[in-house]
Every structure is written in C-alpha cells, then in structure tokens.
Amino acid sequence: RGKMIENLRGRKPTLIDMEKCRRSAVVIPLIEKDKGYEVLFEVRSDKLKRQPGEICFPGGACEAYETPEEGAKREICEELLIHPEQVEIIAPMNILFTPFNMVIYPYLGMLKGYNDTFGKDEVQEVFTVPLKFFLEEEPEIYYNKIYTEPSEDFPWQKVEGGSKYRWASGTYPVLFYEYEGRVIWGMTARIMNSAAKTILETR
DSSP: OHHHHHTTTTOOOOOTTGGGSEEEEEEEEEEEETTEEEEEEEEEOTTOSSSTTOEEOSEEEOOTTSOHHHHHHHHHHHHHTOOGGGEEEEEEOOOEEOTTSEEEEEEEEEEOSOOSOOOTTTEEEEEEEEHHHHHHOOOEEEEEEEOOOOOTTOOGGGSTTGGGOOOOOEEEEEEEEEETTEEEEHHHHHHHHHHHHHHHHTO
C-alpha cells in the first residue's frame, strides 16, 4: 500500500473524465507584415457536414497517438497545404474546456513563406485580421443558459429531496467580433479573446 501511494508523488493532474472528452487543437496563425502582425482565419467549406461556412482557426481533432501540439501542427499543414518547417509554434495559449465534452488546445504560431494556399475540401477561403484589432477591441458577449435535465431513469429515490432537488445552473459566454463585414464568433472568438489578453499581459 505504501508504494502505491508513494508512486503518486509528482503526478500531474488532468481533467476528470478526460478520456470521455474530444481533444482538439488549433493554431492561431500570425503572419508578419509591414504594418504589424496579421491573424489568419479560415472559412470552412460549405461542403462540410459540421459548421459549414463558419470562421475558424486551422485545427481539428487530435489523434490518440499525438500530443495536442503535434495535432495542431499536423492539422494546419494539412489544411493550408504547407510544410511543417513553415510553422513555428510560439507558445501554448489557455485551454478551452466546453460544457459539450470538448477540450481545445490553442497554440500561437508564426507562418513563414505562406502564399494563401489551402485545401478546398475543408477550406472555402482564408483571410487575415490585424492582431492590433483584437488587442484594442472588446468583443460583444452574450450568455446562454446551462441547466441540468435528468434522464428518464434517474434514481430520484437516492437523492435527498427527490425530484424536487435543486440542480445548479450556469451560463456559457458566446463572444462576437465583427471586422469588415465578417463575424468571428463562438469558440474561435473566445480563444482569440483569451490569446489577446495573454499577449497584452506580456507587454
């Protein structure tokens, strides 16, 4: 027993039920221009079944065998048709955990020698927004309600108060940026907003 407990020393924690979550990773790609850094976004192909036409960062689901950083780099190379040496990962940004069993690992990255290429099966177009915009502008924020709906076979007899038990409720922020007619919203906006705050903290 003593050895079993001692083996826990130095353990790094993870999220409870992490194995049930979908792991995804994205790159927040920066391109250095004469007037400063630009952030590259993708418009998802309208042929995709999931979120067609929405604005997002390059990225996607992590394979079981790879780290989030490896997954982020693989995905951006596949989607933008670039080589790994064209992407420099600068730093991990804050991790986004959603109420929908999804964990997203964002990485700030630098694109080198990029010539507006992308795979048309997944990407409809790409565009850039000055990083300065996100450092100076605050997004609009709305809040969706989150509540618990017990299953039909929930064992109320095991709960103090039975079916009258008062479940906790909460809210989930939904952010919106608008830039030159484009709306960047949802998880992409939330990741960008967090990254902008992190960048400002280093000034």
